[in-house]
Structure formats: structure tokens, C-alpha cells
Amino acid sequence: MSSSDIITIARQTVWVIVKTSVPLLLVSMVVGLIISLFQTLTSIQEQTLTFVPKLIAILIGIMVMGTWILNEIVAFMNTLWGSFSQYIL
Template sequence: MQVGDVITVARQTIWVIVKTSVPLLLVSMIVGLVISLFQTLTSIQEQTLTFVPKLLAIMLALMILGNWILSTIVEFMNNLWGNFATYIR
């Protein structure tokens, strides 16, 4: 296995990680921003107020996007395992 192959596999792995995690991170960030604005406008300074809405939003996003996330990871792993013979040379 050449150094270029290792770099290519590492680059593809990082891209799959970023591509599958960004939607959930964006949902968490948007919900946190909305709750922070709500806390600022109402002067409620409860630290634990953001936990439950973020958890529910991430669970909802996982229900909606879970199939796409899983199929992206499975496709990447099938591609990686399909080319395994070229990697061990």
C-alpha cells in the first residue's frame, strides 16, 4: 500500500465523518441559538433549559436523517472493503 493510498483513504474517511455529522451539529446549534435567544428575551437564566430541547431535536433529526447517514457509512465501508485486495499489496 502506497502512501498516497493511505492519504486517500484517510481523506475519504474524514469526508464521510464530516458529511454525516454536520446535519446533527447544525440542528443542535440552531436549537441552542433559539433557546439562548428565548432565555435572553425572557431573562430566564436556567442552565439546564437547553438540554431537553436539544436532545429532542437531535433525536428527531436522527429519525429523519438516520437512513441517509447509515447508507452513506455502509456505502463507504463497502467501497473500502471492496478495494481491500489493492490495499494489502
């Protein structure tokens, strides 16, 4: 196994992590922005107000996008394990 193989595997791993986490992070950011605007407009200064809506939004996002996320991770792992024999030298 050469260093270029290791770098390629690391690059692919980071790309899968980014690709599968960005949708949930975007959901969290959008909900946080909406709650922040609501707090600004109503002058509510409760710091814990964003926690529950973000948690609910992320759980809904996992329910909606969970199959796609799992399929991406499984496809990557199948590709990685499928070429495992090339790396054992």
C-alpha cells in the same frame, strides 16, 4: 500500499465523518440559538434549559436523517472493503 493510498483513505474517511455529522450539529446549533434567544428575551438564566430540547431535536434529526447517514456510511465501507485486495501488498 503506498502512503498516497493511506492519505486518500484518511481523506475519504474524514469527509464521510464531516458529511454525516454536520446535519445533526446544525440542528443542535439552531435549537441552541433559539433557546438562547428565548432565555435572553425572558431573562431566564437556567443553564440546563437547553439540554432537553437539544437532545429531543437531535433524536428527531437522527430519526429523519438516520437512513441517509447509514446509507452513506455503508456505501463508504462497501467501497473500502471492495478494494481491500488492492491494499494488501
